[in-house]
Structure formats: C-alpha cells, structure tokens
Amino acid sequence: MSEPTPNRLATDLIHAGRIRTNLDENAEALFLTSGFTYESAELAEAVFANQIEHFQYSRFANPTVAMLESRLARLEGAEACRATATGMAAVHAAVMCGLKAGDRVVASRALFGSCHWIISTLLPQFGIESVFVDGPDLPGWQAALAKPTALVLLETPSNPMLDIVDLAAVSRLAHAAGALVVVDNVFATPLLQKPLQLGADVVVYSATKHMDGQGRVLGGAVLGSRQWIEQVFQPFFRNTGPSLSPFNAWVILKGLETLPLRLKAQSESAEAIARFLETHPRIARVLYPSLASFRQRELALRQMSGGGTLIAFEVKGGKPEAFRLMNALRIISISNNLGDTKSLATHPATTTHMRIGAEERARLGITDASIRLSVGLEDVQDLIADLTQALDKM
Numbered sequence: 001m002s003e004p005t006p007n008r009l010a011t012d013l014i015h016a017g018r019i020r021t022n023l024d025e026n027a028e029a030l031f032l033t034s035g036f037t038y039e040s041a042e043l044a045e046a047v048f049a050n051q052i053e054h055f056q057y058s059r060f061a062n063p064t065v066a067m068l069e070s071r072l073a074r075l076e077g078a079e080a081c082r083a084t085a086t087g088m089a090a091v092h093a094a095v096m097c098g099l100k101a102g103d104r105v106v107a108s109r110a111l112f113g114s115c116h117w118i119i120s121t122l123l124p125q126f127g128i129e130s131v132f133v134d135g136p137d138l139p140g141w142q143a144a145l146a147k148p149t150a151l152v153l154l155e156t157p158s159n160p161m162l163d164i165v166d167l168a169a170v171s172r173l174a175h176a177a178g179a180l181v182v183v184d185n186v187f188a189t190p191l192l193q194k195p196l197q198l199g200a201d202v203v204v205y206s207a208t209k210h211m212d213g214q215g216r217v218l219g220g221a222v223l224g225s226r227q228w229i230e231q232v233f234q235p236f237f238r239n240t241g242p243s244l245s246p247f248n249a250w251v252i253l254k255g256l257e258t259l260p261l262r263l264k265a266q267s268e269s270a271e272a273i274a275r276f277l278e279t280h281p282r283i284a285r286v287l288y289p290s291l292a293s294f295r296q297r298e299l300a301l302r303q304m305s306g307g308g309t310l311i312a313f314e315v316k317g318g319k320p321e322a323f324r325l326m327n328a329l330r331i332i333s334i335s336n337n338l339g340d341t342k343s344l345a346t347h348p349a350t351t352t353h354m355r356i357g358a359e360e361r362a363r364l365g366i367t368d369a370s371i372r373l374s375v376g377l378e379d380v381q382d383l384i385a386d387l388t389q390a391l392d393k394m
C-alpha cells in the first residue's frame with residue numbers, strides 16, 4: 001500500500017509511506033477508528049492466521065500511524081519502526097521487551113529522569129541488575145561491559161548538560177559483551193545524528209519534542225532491524241498496548257513535513273545565542289556542542305552534523321540569580337518541554353532533575369546556577385534582546 005521512496009529526505013518527509021484512499025485525498029487521511037471490519041468470517045480467519053495483510057485493531061496497527069512509521073523509518077534509515085503513545089512508552093517497551101530476570105543492563109548516568117527511574121528502580125524489581133556509567137568515561141564503559149550484558153541504554157547528547165557518549169566505541173564494547181544497544185536520540189534528532197550507522201541496534205524517540213515540534217501532542221517511536229521489531233518488539237507492543245493515537249500520529253506527520261527547516265533555523269539560532277552568552281560578563285559557562293570551548297567538541301562533531309537546539313549555561317551566582325534571569329524573560333517562557341518552536345528555559349535543579357537529589361546532580365554537573373535553554377523559531381535578534389534585558393536585571 002505504501003509507495004517506494006527514491007527521493008531526497010526533505011521530499012520523503014512530505015510524501016514517503018503515503019496511503020491514499022480511493023477518494024484521492026491530498027493530505028494524509030486521519031483514520032480515527034479503533035477497529036476494522038471484514039467482508040466475511042473467512043477473511044477474518046485468514047487475517048488472524050497471518051495469511052492476508054489487513055488492518056485489524058488500532059492497538060496493533062492503524063493506517064495513519066503506519067504512514068508515520070514508514071516516514072520515520074525513512075528518516076532514520078531503519079528497516080522498521082513502531083510509533084508509541086509517548087517517548088517513555090518507547091523507552092520502556094524497547095528496554096523491557098527482550099529482558100528477563102537475571103539479566104544485566106548498563107546505562108549512561110545522565111539519562112532523562114524517567115529513563116533513569118526505569119533502569120535504577122523498575123528493573124531491579126524484576127531481578128535485573130543495573131549499572132550506571134558516566135557517559136564520556138570510556139574506561140568506565142569498558143569496565144562495566146567486561147561482564148556479559150543484555151542491554152545498554154544511553155543518551156547523547158544528554159539532558160541537560162550535553163554530555164557526549166562515543167557511540168561507535170560504546171557499541172563495539174557492548175556488542176562484545178553480547179548487549180543490544182539502545183540509544184535515546186531525542187536531543188540530536190535523526191537529522192543530526194544516526195546512531196544505527198555508528199553501531200547502535202535500536203533508536204528511541206520522544207516525538208513530543210522536535211518531531212511534533214509545536215508543543216501539541218505526545219508521541220514516541222522505536223526503530224531497529226525488521227527482525228528485532230517483528231520478533232522481539234512487536235509481541236510486547238501488541239499485547240501491552242503502548243500504541244499511538246491516530247490523531248497524534250497525524251499531527252506528528254504534519255510536524256515532520258517542516259522538521260528539516262525548523263531544525264536548521266533553530267540550530268543556527270542556538271549557536272548564535274551560545275556565542276552571545278559566552279561573551280556576556282554575567283555568564284560563568286556555556287555548553288553547546290559546536291562551541292570551540294566545548295570539552296567534547298571533536299567527538300560531538302564526529303558523530304553529529306550540527307550542535308542542535310539546546311544550550312546549557314550557568315549564570316554567575318546561584319539559584320537567586322538564575323531565578324532572577326528566568327523571571328525577567330519576556331519572550332522565552334519557563335517550561336520543562338523542549339524542541340518546540342517557542343523558546344523555553346528550564347532550571348533543572350528545581351524541576352526536571354529535582355528528584356534525583358543533590359549528590360547525583362553534582363555528579364552530572366548540574367548546579368543551582370544551571371539553566372537549560374531550548375531555542376525556538378522566533379527571530380534570533382529578539383531572543384538575544386530578551387536575554388540581554390533579562391541579564392541586565394540580574
């Protein structure tokens with residue numbers, strides 16, 4: 001039903017995987033239906049026996065969701081994709097579907113908060129050992145992966161301090177230990193980083209972030225080989241039900257059409273803002289992957305084709321100064337979301353990373369003066385002016 005996709009990426013993000021009905025609609029149809037009907041009992045029998053391909057029930061598959069899955073697979077360069085209700089549903093299902101009691105999991109320490117909870121708290125409840133490694137510490141990975149391991153989960157660049165993990169080196173070590181390598185690629189997006197080409201086995205996304213990119217819906221995706229998706233992931237997915245709503249899939253399809261344009265503009269603005277912040281006397285430190293001052297710049301630019309839309313920085317002083325800056329912003333909003341067309345500022349120590357505690361924050365380099373900025377699609381001169389007037393009020 002879907003069409004071949006011989007075109008360049010920007011074209012395929014508008015056309016790939018299209019399922020057009022006999023009504024010849026131009027935009028992708030929104031199949032807001034939970035179930036499908038069968039002409040005869042014989043057809044239903046054949047469909048359930050896997051003899052005929054036919055949509056059955058939207059928990060398993062849905063045409064609008066299938067269009068999104070085809071397009072995401074094309075974007076990632078993956079054989080197969082399943083879309084999920086949220087980014088966390090994607091991470092949870094990708095991690096849990098192949099694990100069993102007695103297994104061992106190694107993960108980078110600087111993970112999105114809920115991913116950290118799955119590894120540190122949920123897995124041990126099922127008799128699965130979990131081990132954390134500092135993402136940039138290659139000897140640390142080597143030591144942790146000296147024992148047989150079932151799965152590696154890592155995030156690069158990490159939230160919020162933009163630690164970079166060497167994807168090729170860690171994938172090699174992980175495979176030698178027998179592990180499946182799962183990469184949370186939300187910060188880089190599939191446009192700036194292709195983990196599968198660097199040796200990873202599975203890539204997971206929160207489509208809530210850059211893919212919708214306009215702050216409307218939650219969604220997620222899991223991408224990997226056809227064999228892994230069909231044989232390991234699909235039974236877990238089909239029977240546990242973390243499925244994406246067709247409505248949300250339709251919104252994310254519209255988001256993908258403009259993803260390359262949005263990401264290019266937002267990344268350019270982010271780099272300009274990072275350079276501006278670096279020269280400001282009230283700023284102590286700026287982290288952005290393509291800055292000359294970025295400690296892991298060489299590795300970042302080896303595996304990413306751009307710095308992305310997120311900046312981490314520290315103001316001089318502590319929490320009062322950070323709060324004063326954030327409260328004085330007029331265009332940039334205070335919010336814990338990211339990847340949106342609207343620029344958003346977060347104080348990780350008191351919000352997204354409050355629950356992990358002061359000791360773990362210190363290990364991750366998150367201080368009371370740290371601010372994460374997700375750069376949106378506003379005019380960059382207005383964003384710099386907004387930051388300038390807010391910095392003046394500190």
Ligand SMILES: *Cc1c(COP(=O)(O)O)cnc(C)c1O
Binds near residue numbers: 184
């Ligand atoms: C937001 C996010 C998630 C979770 O996605 P949801 O759509 O909120 O469930 C996972 N990993 C990273 C890096 C994220 O930024």
